[in-house]
Amino acid sequence: MATATVESSVTKSRVQPQSAQRQLSDRAIMNLFIWPTLLLLIAFNFFPLFYSLYLSFTNYRATATTAPVWLGIENYANILTSPDLWQAFTTSGKYVLFSVALQTIIGFALAMLVRGKFRGSGLITTLILIPMMLSPVVVGLFWKLMYNPNFGYFNYLIGMGQEGSLDMIASRMFNQPVPNLALAAVILVDVWMWSPFVMLLVLSGLNAIPDYLYEAAAIDRASSWFQFWHITLPQVKPLLLIAVLFRTIEALKSFDLVMGMTGGGPGNQTELVAVYLYRVAFLGQFRSGYASALAYIILIIVIAISNLYIRNLNRAKGA
Amino acid sequence: MFPTTYYLIRQAMSNVSLSNITKKFRAVTALDDVSFRVNDGEFFVLLGPTGAGKTTTLRVIAGLEKQDVGSVAFDDEAVDTFTPADRDVAFVFQQYSLYPTMSVYDNLAFPLRSPVHRVPEDEIKIKIRSVAEILRIAHLLERKTARLSGGEMQRVSIGRAIVRDPRVFLMDEPLSNLDAKLRESLRVELKHLQKTLGKTILYVTHDQIEALTMADRIAVLNEGQIVQQGTPDDIYDRPATTFVAQLVGTPRINLLEAARQDGQVIIRNSALTLDAPQQKIPDTLLLGIRPEDIKLSAQGKFAGKVMLKEPLGVETVLHIQSGSQNLLALVPGMTDVKIGDAVNFNIADDKLHFFDTKRNRLNA
Numbered sequence: 001m002a003t004a005t006v007e008s009s010v011t012k013s014r015v016q017p018q019s020a021q022r023q024l025s026d027r028a029i030m031n032l033f034i035w036p037t038l039l040l041l042i043a044f045n046f047f048p049l050f051y052s053l054y055l056s057f058t059n060y061r062a063t064a065t066t067a068p069v070w071l072g073i074e075n076y077a078n079i080l081t082s083p084d085l086w087q088a089f090t091t092s093g094k095y096v097l098f099s100v101a102l103q104t105i106i107g108f109a110l111a112m113l114v115r116g117k118f119r120g121s122g123l124i125t126t127l128i129l130i131p132m133m134l135s136p137v138v139v140g141l142f143w144k145l146m147y148n149p150n151f152g153y154f155n156y157l158i159g160m161g162q163e164g165s166l167d168m169i170a171s172r173m174f175n176q177p178v179p180n181l182a183l184a185a186v187i188l189v190d191v192w193m194w195s196p197f198v199m200l201l202v203l204s205g206l207n208a209i210p211d212y213l214y215e216a217a218a219i220d221r222a223s224s225w226f227q228f229w230h231i232t233l234p235q236v237k238p239l240l241l242i243a244v245l246f247r248t249i250e251a252l253k254s255f256d257l258v259m260g261m262t263g264g265g266p267g268n269q270t271e272l273v274a275v276y277l278y279r280v281a282f283l284g285q286f287r288s289g290y291a292s293a294l295a296y297i298i299l300i301i302v303i304a305i306s307n308l309y310i311r312n313l314n315r316a317k318g319a
Numbered sequence: 320m321f322p323t324t325y326y327l328i329r330q331a332m333s334n335v336s337l338s339n340i341t342k343k344f345r346a347v348t349a350l351d352d353v354s355f356r357v358n359d360g361e362f363f364v365l366l367g368p369t370g371a372g373k374t375t376t377l378r379v380i381a382g383l384e385k386q387d388v389g390s391v392a393f394d395d396e397a398v399d400t401f402t403p404a405d406r407d408v409a410f411v412f413q414q415y416s417l418y419p420t421m422s423v424y425d426n427l428a429f430p431l432r433s434p435v436h437r438v439p440e441d442e443i444k445i446k447i448r449s450v451a452e453i454l455r456i457a458h459l460l461e462r463k464t465a466r467l468s469g470g471e472m473q474r475v476s477i478g479r480a481i482v483r484d485p486r487v488f489l490m491d492e493p494l495s496n497l498d499a500k501l502r503e504s505l506r507v508e509l510k511h512l513q514k515t516l517g518k519t520i521l522y523v524t525h526d527q528i529e530a531l532t533m534a535d536r537i538a539v540l541n542e543g544q545i546v547q548q549g550t551p552d553d554i555y556d557r558p559a560t561t562f563v564a565q566l567v568g569t570p571r572i573n574l575l576e577a578a579r580q581d582g583q584v585i586i587r588n589s590a591l592t593l594d595a596p597q598q599k600i601p602d603t604l605l606l607g608i609r610p611e612d613i614k615l616s617a618q619g620k621f622a623g624k625v626m627l628k629e630p631l632g633v634e635t636v637l638h639i640q641s642g643s644q645n646l647l648a649l650v651p652g653m654t655d656v657k658i659g660d661a662v663n664f665n666i667a668d669d670k671l672h673f674f675d676t677k678r679n680r681l682n683a
Contacts, residue, residue, distance in 0.1 A: 216416035217382050220479070221404040234420035286354040 056292035063286040075293035085294070087268060088276035092184060095272055096251040097191040099262045103247055106191060107198025115206050128289035129200065131193045140260020143189045144169060147261075171266050180267045182262050190257060194250070206232070237316045245309040249313070252302050267319065273298050333394060333486035334359045334521050335380060338390035342375055342543075349375040350386070351543040357487070357521050357536075358543075362513050365523045366530040366566065367540035373523040374413075376540070377489045380521065382406050393486055401402060409480035411490040415472035417464040423475050424460040427451070430483040450482045453512065470501040476511070481516065488520040488521045494529065527567040533554065539563050561605060561678040570610050570636050577606040589642030591621055593666065600673055600681055607672030610636065613648035615656070619663030626659055638661070639664065 024032070039242045050202040056075055058068035079085050114125045131139070160166040166173050168185035209232065217227045255274040258264060264271035264279065271279070277298065281291030336356040342349045357363040365373045378384040381595055382403040390397050398613045409430075417426050427447045431438040451457040454474045462470060473493055480488055493509075494502045510533045513520050524530055529539050529576075531551045539546045539554065539562075547559035551602050558564035564572045575588040580601050584593045586606060593606075615637075623646065627638035630653050637648045639662060648664060656662060673681040 025516055210416075212412045212414055212416045213402070213418065215381075216410065216412060217418075218383070218403045219381060219408060219410045220430040220483075222429070223434060226433075231419065291655065 028145075052292040053296065055289050058289045058295050060289040060292075061286045062281075062288040068289065070081045071186075071289070075091075075290050076297070079290070079294050079297060084268075088271050088273045091183065091268070091270065092252060092254075092272045092274075095187060095190075095254065096248060097273075099187045099251050100244060101196075102187070102191045103195045103198050104244055106195040107243065108202050108236075108240070110195060110199040111202035111206055115203065118261055125203075129196045132196045134193070136193070136256040137203070137260040139189060139193055140257045143185075144261050147185055151187075169266075171269055182266055186258055186261055186270050189261065190251065190254065193257070194247060198240075198247065201239045201243040202236055205236035209235045238313060241309060241313045241316055243254065245306060245313070248309065249302055249306060252305070306318065333425075334361075334509065335487050335519065335521065336392045336395070337376070337380070338392070338506075339391050340376070340386045340391070342379060342380060342384065348543050353389070353540075353545055354542070355538050355545060355548055357519060358603075359519055360517045362510065362520050362522065362533055362535045364530040364534035364537045365521065365540055366525070366527060366534075366537050368525055368566070370542075371525075371540040372543040373525070373540055374491050377410070377491050377521065377523055380406075380487075381408050381410050381489055383410075402552075409483055409485040409488050410620055411473075411476050411480050411488070411493045413492045413495060415464075415469070415476050415496075417467075417472055417475055417479075419463075419465055421464065422460070423456065423462050423464060423467070426464055426475055427460075427478050427482050430479060445680045446482050449664070450478045453481075454478045454508070470497055470505065473497060473505070481512070481518070486519070487508040487516055488522075490520060490522045493522075495524070495526070507561045509533065527569070531567060539566060557680065558607070558672065559680050561607065561674050564607050564672060564674075568609060570649065573608040573613075573646050574674075575606045575609065575644060575646075576603070577607070578603050586642075586644060589644040591641055591644070591666075593671070594668065596668075596671070596673070596682065598682060601675055603676055604679065604681065605674040605676070607674060608646070608666060609670060609672075610647040610649040612667040612669065613639070613646060613664050615648065615654075615662055615664050616652055617663060619665045622661060622663050625658055625660045625662055626658055628656065630655075637662075 001260050031260075055068060057071060057073070059071050059075075060068035074178065079159055110128060114121055114128070140173050143154075146152050147168040149155060149165070149170075154168070155166050168181050171178055171181040213235075214227060217231060222230070253274050254272055255278065258270055259278075262270045264275040268276075273294075277291055277294050280287055280294060333355055336354075337480050337542050338354050340350050340353040353372070353376060358394065365376060367373050375384060379386045379458075382398070382401055382405075386399075390399055392398065392408065406481065418429065419428070424447060428443050428452060431443045431446065432663065447460070448457070450458055454477060456471060456478060459471060459475070473496070473621075477490075477493065480490075494505055497505065506529060509520075512518075513533075522529075522533065531554070534551055536548065536550055537554050538548045538613070539559075541562055547554060547563050549557070554563060558567070558572075561574055565574065575591075578587065579585075579595055579600055582595050584595050584600075584604075584606065586592070621641065623639040623641040625637055626640045626645065629636040629638075634652065635650050635654045635656075637645045637650060637654075637656065639655050640649055650656075669681070675681055
C-alpha cells in the first residue's frame with residue numbers, strides 16, 4: 001500500500017505541470033469532435049425529418065405566407081385515394097421489377113464471364129465498371145442524345161436508323177405512339193448503368209468459393225448446371241441479395257436519371273413516384289404538406305421492402 | 320457386418336499404375352519421373368514432407384491436373400484422356416469439401432444422384448443407411464453440414480466417397496485437420512473399413528505414424544521423386560536413404576559421421592567404436608542408429624552422460640552425450656535415471672544402418 005501511495009503521488013506531481021499548461025481533458029476533446037457533427041446532423045437531418053412529418057399533417061405550402069393549418073390525416077387520405085399516385089406507383093413498380101431483374105441477371109452473367117483469370121480480364125472488369133461511376137444526370141443526358149431519332153447511335157445499332165422511325169424517348173414508332181417505350185428506354189439505361197454494381201458484388205462472392213468444392217463435384221460427376229445450382233448460387237446468394245436490396249431501394253427512389261432523360265414524360269409515362277413527388281412539391285402548386293405526406297408513404301414502402309429482403313438475407317446466411 | 324457392408328462390396332478389380340509421370344508448374348518441377356503401382360485392394364500410402372508432390376500425384380490420378388509426361392492407367396488401361404468424372408475415383412480432400420447448403424443425407428446421396436449413376440431413391444436410402452452406420456453418422460443425416468464438427472464433416476466426406484463404390488479412393492491428408500484423439504480413432508476406422516470393404520486406397524500424408532500404422536505399402540516422396548517403395552517394415556528397418564531414415568520414426572534416428580579404421584567403425588567426436596560389419600564399407604560413412612537400439616545396461620560397453628530426459632509415459636527419451644556427440648536413446652516406461660547421471664549402454668550391432676557420403680544405404 002505504501003508504495004502505491006508513493007507512486008500515485010509521483011504520478012500526480014507529474015501530471016500537475018501538464019494541467020498547468022491548460023491541456024484539454026479527454027472528455028473535452030471528445031465533445032469538441034462530436035458536437036459540431038451532431039449539431040449539423042440535427043440541423044440538416046433530424047429537424048427536417050420531424051418538421052416534414054409535422055408538415056405532412058398540415059396544408060402548408062412553401063410559397064404561402066400563412067402559417068400551416070393542421071389537417072390531420074387528410075393529406076394521407078387524399079394521396080392514397082388519388083389515381084395519380086397509383087399511376088406513379090404502377091410505373092415505379094414496373095421500373096423496379098424490370099430494371100432490378102435485368103440487372104441481376106446481366107450482372108450475374110457478367111460476373112461469371114470475368115470470373116476466370118484471362119489476359120486482360122482486369123482491364124475488362126474495370127471497363128465494365130465505368131458506367132456506375134458516372135453521374136446519373138450526365139448518363140441521362142447523353143443517352144437522350146444516343147436515343148435521338150434523327151442522329152442517335154442507338155437506333156442505328158438496332159437497325160432502325162431510317163430517320164424518324166423510332167423515338168424511344170417520345171414513345172413513338174413510325175409516328176405511332178407505342179406505350180411504355182420511354183419507360184423501357186429508361187430501364188435500359190438503368191440496367192446499363194447498374195449491372196456492373198451487381199457484377200462487382202457477385203464477383204466478390206464467386207471469388208470466395210473454394211475450388212475444391214467444384215473439384216469434388218467434378219469427381220462426383222455433377223453436371224455444370226448442377227454445380228451452378230448447388231454450389232455457385234447458394235454461395236453467392238447472400239451477396240446477390242444485398243445487391244438486389246441496394247438496387248431495389250435505389251430504383252424505388254430513382255429520380256435523377258429520369259429527370260435527365262425524360263423529365264417524367266411523355267405525358268406521365270415515365271413518372272416514377274420520386275418524379276411525381278418532385279412535381280407535387282416543387283412544380284406549380286408547391287403543396288409542401290401534401291408532398292411531405294407522400295414522401296413518408298414512399299419511405300414506409302421502402303422500409304417495408306428492405307425488411308423483407310433483410311429477413312430473407314438472414315435466412316440465406318443462416319442456412 | 321454382412322447386412323450393412325453387403326451393399327458396398329463390389330467384386331471389380333482396380334489397380335492403379337503411374338509410369339514416368341512428370342509435372343511442371345511453370346519453372347517448378349512438382350513431379351519428376353514418378354512411377355509406382357497400387358495393387359487391387361491395397362492400402363497404399365504416399366509419404367513425404369510438405370511440398371514433396373504428394374497432392375499433385377493424387378490430382379494427376381484423379382484427372383484434376385494433367386501431367387506433362389507419362390501415363391496413368393487403371394486396370395492397365397490408360398486413362399490419360401479421361402475427365403475426372405470418367406475416371407470413377409473418389410477423392411477425399413484435406414478440407415471437408417461438403418456442399419454447404421445441403422443436409423448430410425443429400426451430401427451423401429449427391430454422387431448417387433448424378434445422371435451417370437441414376438440410382439433409384441430407395442436404393443440410395445439403403446446405401447446411405449449402411450454407410451452412415453459404418454461411419455457412425457446415422458444421427459446426423461438430417462443436419463445441415465455447416466453445423467457439424469470437424470470430425471463429423473470429415474466422416475461425411477469419407478462417407479460420400481465410399482457410398483459410391485468407386486474404382487479407387489484417393490485421400491489427401493483427410494485426417495490432418497482433426498485433433499490428435501479423433502485422428503487416432505479415425506485412423507483405426509479407416510484401416511478397418513479398407514480391410515472389410517477390400518477397397519483400393521491411395522492415401523497421402525506427411526505423418527509417418529499414419530503411414531506406418533495404416534499402409535500395406537508406402538512410397539516415400541521427396542522433391543517430386545520417389546525415394547523408396549516398400550512395406551512399413553522395409554521403410555522403417557531398411558531405409559534407402561538418410562532422408563527416409565530421418566522421416567520415419569520418432570524420436571528421430573541418430574545419424575552420426577563415422578570412419579572405418581582397422582576393422583572398426585569409429586564415430587567422430589566421441590569415444591564410440593563399433594566392430595565393422597562383414598560387408599565392404601567405404602572409409603568415411605554415415606551411421607544410423609535407431610534410438611530403441613541403444614540399450615541402457617550397467618555392464619554396457621559404452622559410457623555417456625544424460626543431458627536431457629523426456630518422459631512420455633510408455634517410454635522415455637534420453638539424450639546421452641558421448642564426446643561431443645549427442646545420442647537419443649529410448650527406454651521403456653518411466654525411468655529413474657536423472658539428468659547428469661553417467662550411464663552405460665550397448666548398441667545393437669545387427670540393427671545398424673550404414674549410409675555412404677551420398678546418403679544412400681550401404682547394407683542390405
